[in-house]
Amino acid sequence: MGTRDRILDAAAAVMREKGVAGATTKEIARVAGCSEALLYKHFPDKTTLLLRVLGERMPSFTAAAVPGEGEVAENLAAIAHGALRFYLRGFPMMASAVAQPELLSGLRDSLAPHGAGPEVPVAAIADYLAAEQRLERVDPGVDPAAMAALLMGACFQQAFLAHFRGETELPRSAADALVAALLAPLRG
Structure with a gap:
């Protein structure tokens, strides 16, 4: 190594x-x-070290979902499962930064020039959903930004609860049930 x-x-x-x-x-x-x-x-x-750890030593949940390829719900489920793993592994690392306003401000300022931050995957998912809407693979009544925020917010909350309980992994069945319930509106 x-x-x-x-x-x-x-x-x-x-x-x-x-x-x-x-x-x-x-x-x-x-x-x-x-x-x-x-x-x-x-x-x-x-900061660069942190970014490399996040990018190379953490599960990815920004895997490219290509509009028009695969099933939308399956693509989003893969992203959601990655997000659950990422958030669960990331809590111990990031909680101390979030708890200190000055440190959080510095972290936010240092991540911005790299195009990094918690809003980036939400925006990418919203863009993906909007593209799928244009292809008529997502119900036109779905708000892509709201659905992306809902999906990532639910993943974050479930990962937090698992971390709080002392779990290091989420049962696949629980993650599958969460993802299925959240993605049901996409099928219109």
């Missing part, structure tokens, strides 16, 4: 254990078995 991968693995582990707020580059470097200087050769700052 290369140095960059060791640093990413260490960063993911430290951020899950201590949260983004409590994770220092010094601790990450120690866990990775390298110096802070070497860490900074691979990642110019902690």
Whole structure:
């Protein structure tokens, strides 16, 4: 395993254990078995490191759903299952940042230039649904932005509840039931 991968693995582990707020580059470097200087050769700052952890060490739920391909409900179900896993794994990392207004503001400001943030997947799903509406594969009465927000909000809430209960995974059957109920209006 290369140095960059060791640093990413260490960063993911430290951020899950201590949260983004409590994770220092010094601790990450120690866990990775390298110096802070070497860490900074691979990642110019902690924000870039966080973005790479989120992009490379977390389950993806922004997988491309291509308008006109596959079944709409199945495409969204795949995204929702990924979102549930992402949110469940992400709570331990991000909760400390959200709890501190100054840190949250800094995180928000540092993510914006990278086109990253919690609104990005919601917008992508809304765009996908609007495209499927134009193809007449989604009921014209469905509000794409509202459906996208509802889907991601429900996933976030269910993942939070599972995290609160101390669960590290959601039962597939529970996730399937949630997704089926949320996506029923799409079938018009």
